[in-house]
Amino acid sequence: MKTKRFRKLTGMCFAAAALGLLTGCQSGKLADCFTKEEVEQQAVEDIELASSNNYEGWVERFQDDLQGSLTPETYETFLTELEKKGAFQEYGKTAVVGQEQDGKNYAGAIVVVNYEEGDLTYTISYNEDMEMVGFLIK
Numbered sequence: 001m002k003t004k005r006f007r008k009l010t011g012m013c014f015a016a017a018a019l020g021l022l023t024g025c026q027s028g029k030l031a032d033c034f035t036k037e038e039v040e041q042q043a044v045e046d047i048e049l050a051s052s053n054n055y056e057g058w059v060e061r062f063q064d065d066l067q068g069s070l071t072p073e074t075y076e077t078f079l080t081e082l083e084k085k086g087a088f089q090e091y092g093k094t095a096v097v098g099q100e101q102d103g104k105n106y107a108g109a110i111v112v113v114n115y116e117e118g119d120l121t122y123t124i125s126y127n128e129d130m131e132m133v134g135f136l137i138k
Contacts, residue, residue, distance in 0.1 A: 015076055030098035031105035032036045033128050042107035046132060052127045062133040078137065086116025104128065 030036060050058050057069045059067050090113035099106050108125045125134030 009056055012025065016024050023076060027099040030096065030107055031060040031100065033105055034098060034107040036096045039107045039109050039126065040094050042126065043111050043122065044091065047111060047122055050135070053079060059136055063127055063133050066133060085118055085120060089116060092119065106133065
């Protein structure tokens with residue numbers, strides 16, 4: 001029940017941005033303003049920040065106009081789901097994609113993280129300033 005609620009809440013906050021940026025990609029090629037390594041590294045840092053019980057720090061990583069849509073309750077639901085997965089084991093496969101939308105460039109990272117009790121797949125989207133514009137787990 002909580003898993004469905006969590007996915008719904010997280011999805012409502014971020015799915016439009018993440019899906020619009022990542023699934024609508026025609027070429028998937030990163031714009032010159034991004035590097036694959038930079039996007040991968042930032043994604044790992046943002047996953048670690050999200051997992052660190054630092055709500056304020058996590059919210060600050062988002063683009064300014066999206067910060068108001070984030071709530072402590074949604075973040076707590078994420079932490080609860082994360083706790084169910086047990087201890088961190090390792091980072092798995094990672095994919096990086098890019099897209100141009102309305103004249104703006106975006107990058108996205110899809111990162112599989114292995115935990116003691118199963119995997120989580122993070123989809124994190126970034127604007128040209130490397131601010132998060134999407135954060136989705138599944």
